Amino acid sequence: MPDNFTLAHQLAHRTYRAFRPEPLPExxxxxxxxxxxxxxxxxxxxxxxxxxxxxxxxxxxxxQICNQSYVAKAPLLLIFIVDQYRNNAITxxxxxxxxxxxxxxxxxxxxxxxxxxxxxxxxxxxSMGLGTxxxxxxxxxxxxxxxxxxxxxxxxxxxxxxxxxxxQDPGQRPRMDKSLRIFDNTYTVFDDYAQAIAxxxxxxxxxxxxxxxxxxxxxxxxxxxxxxxxxxxxxxxILDFLRAQGFSLPERADD
Amino acid sequence: MPDNFTLAHQLAHRTYRAFRPEPLPExxxxxxxxxxxxxxxxxxxxxxxxxxxxxxxxxxxxxQICNQSYVAKAPLLLIFIVDQYRNNAITxxxxxxxxxxxxxxxxxxxxxxxxxxxxxxxxxxxSMGLGTxxxxxxxxxxxxxxxxxxxxxxxxxxxxxxxxxxxQDPGQRPRMDKSLRIFDNTYTVFDDYAQAIAxxxxxxxxxxxxxxxxxxxxxxxxxxxxxxxxxxxxxxxILDFLRAQGFSLPERADD
Numbered sequence: 001m002p003d004n005f006t007l008a009h010q011l012a013h014r015t016y017r018a019f020r021p022e023p024l025p026e027x028x029x030x031x032x033x034x035x036x037x038x039x040x041x042x043x044x045x046x047x048x049x050x051x052x053x054x055x056x057x058x059x060x061x062x063x064q065i066c067n068q069s070y071v072a073k074a075p076l077l078l079i080f081i082v083d084q085y086r087n088n089a090i091t092x093x094x095x096x097x098x099x100x101x102x103x104x105x106x107x108x109x110x111x112x113x114x115x116x117x118x119x120x121x122x123x124x125x126x127s128m129g130l131g132t133x134x135x136x137x138x139x140x141x142x143x144x145x146x147x148x149x150x151x152x153x154x155x156x157x158x159x160x161x162x163x164x165x166x167x168q169d170p171g172q173r174p175r176m177d178k179s180l181r182i183f184d185n186t187y188t189v190f191d192d193y194a195q196a197i198a199x200x201x202x203x204x205x206x207x208x209x210x211x212x213x214x215x216x217x218x219x220x221x222x223x224x225x226x227x228x229x230x231x232x233x234x235x236x237x238i239l240d241f242l243r244a245q246g247f248s249l250p251e252r253a254d255d
Numbered sequence: 256m257p258d259n260f261t262l263a264h265q266l267a268h269r270t271y272r273a274f275r276p277e278p279l280p281e282x283x284x285x286x287x288x289x290x291x292x293x294x295x296x297x298x299x300x301x302x303x304x305x306x307x308x309x310x311x312x313x314x315x316x317x318x319q320i321c322n323q324s325y326v327a328k329a330p331l332l333l334i335f336i337v338d339q340y341r342n343n344a345i346t347x348x349x350x351x352x353x354x355x356x357x358x359x360x361x362x363x364x365x366x367x368x369x370x371x372x373x374x375x376x377x378x379x380x381x382s383m384g385l386g387t388x389x390x391x392x393x394x395x396x397x398x399x400x401x402x403x404x405x406x407x408x409x410x411x412x413x414x415x416x417x418x419x420x421x422x423q424d425p426g427q428r429p430r431m432d433k434s435l436r437i438f439d440n441t442y443t444v445f446d447d448y449a450q451a452i453a454x455x456x457x458x459x460x461x462x463x464x465x466x467x468x469x470x471x472x473x474x475x476x477x478x479x480x481x482x483x484x485x486x487x488x489x490x491x492x493i494l495d496f497l498r499a500q501g502f503s504l505p506e507r508a509d510d
Binding site: 081103128223 | 336350389447452
């Protein structure tokens with residue numbers, strides 16, 4: 001299989017949640033931001049932004065929203081956001097207001113831009129020997145986050161990211177086989193997913209039991225049942241929060 | 256500034272739309288898929304999948320949906336999708352149906368997973384000297400794409416990606432300054448965006464005029480007005496298409 005410096009890091013990817021406390025050098029942070037800036041962007045519109053959370057009080061508040069205390073200790077804590085505010089403001093301020101930056105297609109373009117920027121930063125960080133951890137949990141309380149970060153209309157939080165020098169050695173969590181996730185041409189539906197996932201369940205069980213012999217739910221399918229059963233009703237209100245941020249998501253197309 | 260093999264590729268990122276016609280070696284494609292498999296994933300749920308479009312007729316149909324004829328010639332054409340179908344089916348087939356895989360939070364988790372997987376593949380491809388081009392335009396006609404790719408309920412197209420050996424030498428399109436896109440702690444609103452974007456407009460004008468002396472709209476702000484004015488009503492129906500794919504996006508939280 002082809003191999004190079006980048007691939008080696010990518011194939012060894014793992015998530016780190018504990019970091020050495022020292023802040024990252026300014027030059028390292030600037031490099032991550034340069035990489036972010038050069039990320040591919042839909043129609044060159046650059047409709048995403050990054051908030052670099054340096055204020056310890058704000059870090060603590062975000063940790064509380066995430067319900068993950070380690071977030072407060074992240075050496076570098078970034079929040080990637082949809083940003084159609086800037087482009088909308090540019091058209092206004094140059095005297096050509098357009099008023100389409102809040103349409104659904106614009107939201108999804110910008111959401112995609114924000115995500116791929118985050119992953120580009122992850123790859124850059126890993127290439128420099130740093131560890132990373134995505135934080136989907138910033139979406140636990142969107143209105144609180146919007147207020148804390150002073151996010152204007154036509155912006156929206158997408159994902160958080162912790163970056164730092166690893167201070168732990170987590171294993172590489174197994175992944176399901178390619179045959180379950182990558183298909184030729186059209187989507188492949190399996191006859192029996194219990195059977196299709198059985199081998200992966202065995203692999204996961206061995207991995208998790210080695211890490212914690214007392215683990216109650218070591219299989220992928222068991223963990224899946226648990227995760228899909230966990231309810232956070234506030235996270236299901238995302239469309240309301242999107243509308244509150246000025247995105248015109250119609251209730252029905254013919255409204 | 257720190258530099259290494261990965262960063263050098265990232266900082267030189269550009270989009271390629273013309274590729275040498277020969278197919279990519281099997282080993283290269285497999286490496287891209289291995290990288291995809293090891294991408295970070297929300298709660299380890301791996302709720303995204305990839306369709307590898309090898310059928311020339313299907314490529315041609317997707318090119319027509321994208322309204323970009325070069326898509327039909329992509330040596331490697333991948334479609335990244337939200338996939339909650341698989342996890343939902345696993346819980347059903349092991350006898351523990353959960354029925355939450357279609358909730359809004361699950362859709363956005365999977366959408367984020369799909370995007371970061373795509374960017375991980377982009378970085379892998381670029382590390383091997385390949386060129387890439389994202390295709391947001393696959394969303395021009397979601398129902399047609401869903402039918403062509405036989406996407407089941409609880410799946411949804413996110414973004415397309417062309418990969419191949421470059422057969423052109425496009426310039427590196429300038430990006431706006433970091434100060435406009437990366438902020439400390441809270442969102443920075445500028446007093447006057449016409450002024451804030453003025454320097455970048457000058458940079459873009461020089462770049463685009465050098466590529467095409469007759470270009471009509473060489474500034475970023477001018478292109479922005481044009482792009483935000485372009486309407487594709489079908490792309491604004493995304494919520495309807497999401498509901499048609501089984502995602503339970505309430506019209507109002509209290510419905």
